[in-house]
Amino acid sequence: MTLHDDLRDIALHEFASAGYAATSLQRIADLAGTSKASVLYHFESKERLLAEIVSPALDDLEQLIGSIADAGGIGRADFVERFVDLLLQHRQVVPLVINQGATLDDVPVMHRATELMRRVAELFRLASGSTLEKLRFGVAFGGVAYTLAAAERLGLNGEIPIDEVRSALLEILHDLLVPADFRTA
Amino acid sequence: MTLHDDLRDIALHEFASAGYAATSLQRIADLAGTSKASVLYHFESKERLLAEIVSPALDDLEQLIGSIADAGGIGRADFVERFVDLLLQHRQVVPLVINQGATLDDVPVMHRATELMRRVAELFRLASGSTLEKLRFGVAFGGVAYTLAAAERLGLNGEIPIDEVRSALLEILHDLLVPADFRTA
DNA sequence: TCAGATTCTGGCCGATCGGTCAGTACCGTT
DNA sequence: AACGGTACTGACCGATCGGCCAGAATCTGA
Secondary structure (H helix, E strand, O other): OOHHHHHHHHHHHHHHHOOOOOOOHHHHHHHHOOOHHHHHHHOOOHHHHHHHHHHHHHHHHHHHHHHHHHOOOOOHHHHHHHHHHHHHHOOOOHHHHHHHOOOOOOOHHHHHHHHHHHHHHHHOOOOOOOHHHHHHHHHHHHHHHHHHHHHOOOOOOOOOOHHHHHHHHHHHHHHHHHHHOOOOO | OOHHHHHHHHHHHHHHHHOOOOOOHHHHHHHHOOOHHHHHHHOOOHHHHHHHHHHHHHHHHHHHHHHHHHOOOOOHHHHHHHHHHHHHHOOOOHHHHHHHOOOOOOOHHHHHHHHHHHHHHHHOOOOOOOHHHHHHHHHHHHHHHHHHHHHOOOOOOOOOOHHHHHHHHHHHHHHHHHHHOOOOO
8 A cells, every 4th residue: 555545545534524624634644644745745735635536436427427328318226226336336435525515616526526416416307307206316315325424423334234235225215216207217 | 683693694604505614704704794803792703603503403403302202202203294394494504514514523513413313313213223224214314404405506496385395305204214113103 | 971881893813724845865777 | 886766854935714802983871
């Protein structure tokens, strides 16, 4: 593990738990046993450090959205499964985007995150459904993402196997979303 | 409307949209057309300003939790309805607590918010249920709270009548939670 | 009119922030 | 041994923050 990777992992943990604004480069350096100047040597700015942490997850989400658009639509169940897998795979950065995305939209990488979430909403034609449909979508995806984000904080399901979490989330989302529209596109 | 109330409302809006840490007392003063010193005259510190904004909602939540404990339990459907009403009534402060509670737990009033959320979880015996039960609870309440928090940000349901939102949320929560346990206590 | 609160302000303070820079230590290569 | 590039550091900078304070302005009741 290089110092570069160490710094990125430490910053991710601190950004997610204490918040981006509240985490100083000095603290990251202290936790890594190095100097603040060396952090700025590996990452040219604090924003670039955040971008390097968040971007991979956004790349995957963008690819998922794009593949669905290219294929001319996809079944809801398929999207739900792929979306849950994406959230679980990047579950460390989910709290960062979910909890601090609104606060940090002046940071380019977070603005990108917001736009991608908006595209996900459009995929489900959120704007055209009934109020019940809109809110059902919001509660479902927002609930899954927020639950993953809050799980560690409230001391919940920290030791639950990921496979079990995955199957449970899929069942919940299926119950919430699929009955509302049986068509596959 | 007194300057005191003006400052509180402006601060609430800025804290919720830009974030507590990113909102300076100077900016609050500028938006209110007064000086930073006068803000600190009406509220002796930035933390007290936050506390004055958040506390009423927490008082109501604490009362709701207490009344349920005193009555020796309450039906899930009853609690769900009262909880949704509480969220809707204080819907301006919900984003603040939801999105920034984890980041600001060193601030006493936000730590109190976290503890209350934990008590709500205990009310539903969250720790003793199956993984599916736990996550179902998390998705349900987290989803409702987060959806209300994110609605304005993503430009969703801003113009939907509150009554319609209320009934839709109640139906969604009922679908998610009540079937899991038909008993009323 | 005038004394006493109440309200409000400009100026200042120490602390902390992200970021810069000159210079040092360490490295493999020739 | 001499070299050039990479990794790293301490010291410093300007900006901004929350908070403090002496005093001015405004209001109120006698």
